[in-house]
Amino acid sequence: MSTPDPARRNETSRRAVLVATLDLLQEVPYARLSIEGIATRAGVGKQTIYRWWPSKAAVLFDAFLLLSEAGEGEAPMLPDTGDLRADLTAVLRATVAELNDPRLAEPMRALATEVAHDEALAAAYHERLDAPLREAKRARLRSAQEAGELSADLDLDVAADIIWGPVLNRWLQRSCPLNDEYVDALVDTALRGMQRRAEAS
Amino acid sequence: MSTPDPARRNETSRRAVLVATLDLLQEVPYARLSIEGIATRAGVGKQTIYRWWPSKAAVLFDAFLLLSEAGEGEAPMLPDTGDLRADLTAVLRATVAELNDPRLAEPMRALATEVAHDEALAAAYHERLDAPLREAKRARLRSAQEAGELSADLDLDVAADIIWGPVLNRWLQRSCPLNDEYVDALVDTALRGMQRRAEAS
Structure with a gap:
């Protein structure tokens, strides 16, 4: 036309x-x-x-949504092969690869710091990005709970913080290399306490 | 005179x-x-x-050192009463109180975001603030290991990330209230996997 x-x-x-x-x-x-x-x-x-857009931060936020393809469409989902350790390792390794990719890292770093200072942006960030992702994390952990892989009384929100928090922190603080070895150690240390104990213990 | x-x-x-x-x-x-x-x-x-000072960020950094009284003098130490859970709960509750105090929160927020963007500042931050604190965390966890409270094969660096990371994250992301209830759930969830298992398990 x-x-x-x-x-x-x-x-x-x-x-x-x-x-x-x-x-x-x-x-x-x-x-x-x-x-x-x-x-x-x-x-x-x-x-x-x-x-x-009301502000530069608002443009940044929409640019980030475009990048993460999270702007529209279906809710995010984490892989569920029935093996929680393998799935978490794959997801966190992919996250680490993204955080180490400058095309993604710069807008994410800018967004993370804007969110720390701007309460209105923090609210939008949580509604459109963090909350759906957090629900996906909870859903994957809940599935592992139902399969008997995780303790039935685990606080899934805190468990998600424990599993995902350290990667984001190391990246923001630029404190240590973020690589697959770190991911493996993290998943191992985080999961060993959350997994269902032997009945005797 | x-x-x-x-x-x-x-x-x-x-x-x-x-x-x-x-x-x-x-x-x-x-x-x-x-x-x-x-x-x-x-x-x-x-x-x-x-x-x-070479930059505004350098002034901020020294101001923060003054505030945290970490500029000079002895290395930081965490309490060691022999009860790891009690000690971690006390330390993290104190951290949460600091993060919720505007006098401390604003410079800390500014410093955290500057560190995320400025590699030179990140290096100074790690040398003068983060490394001594990280060693104090490791020392407290090592003491618990020696007392048989924690698994002998625990990766102490990753364990410290898992215990302290989520609090800093929640604060930077302004995602959820940071309060004593969260600290208690965090310490409980983080520790249960790290503690020495019954021999049978």
Whole structure:
């Protein structure tokens, strides 16, 4: 069709803004990213960005959603092969690979620090990203509980914090290398206490 | 003595700068804190600050050291009453109280986010704050191992990450209330797997 489609044109501009944001984050730190710079790179007017997003952090958030493909569609799910240790190892190794990939790392680092300082963004982050992911973690652990792999009285929220928390922390604190060996040690140490004990103990 | 003492005068100015930084962080977010603002509040010239610190982040770091009284003196130690669960609960409850105290929380939040973005600062942070604290955590866990409270083959670094990581994460992510109930559930869930199993299991 040769008639212009305003909805499609808007969607094209919107994606251009988000992709420009991700591209620029490979070149400059988030603190030096400006709405003006994003507009120039995206080939849109600054006013277009201000019309759709209240702040630079809001653009970042949508760019991150685009990247993580979590913006729309079905809820996230973790693999469930029936072997919790194998599934957690696979998931955490994939997370570590993402955290070590600069294309993903820079926007994630920026988002993590914005969330720490901005309560409104923290609320959006939890509703759209963290809560669905947390439910997926709980669901996988619950399935292991039902299969008798985990203690029936385990607090699944705390268990998820214990399993996933250290990876995020090491990454944010840049404290130690994040690699597969660390993931294996983490899964091993975290799980050994959560697994169902022998009846005698 | 009435003769001026340059060393003491320098120390007085240095503390004035650090205290001014902490005071200002109760009023404005770190991103809006300026060297000029700190100088004015401290009653020193801007050049004095630039002479002693290479960046705003470096001032923040020293202010935080002043606050945590970790700048000089002996290495940190965790309580060791012989009851690991009780000691960890006490330590983590105290940490949670600090994280919920705005006087401590704002500089800590600023420092945590600067560390995430600044590799040089991350290195200083690890050398002067994190490494001594990590050694104290390891020492307390090692003592519990020697007393037979923890499994002899436990990876103490990973165990420390599992016990301390979730509290820091919840705080940075502003995801959930951080309170004594959470600490209790965390210590319980983390420890149950690390404790020595009955021989039969």
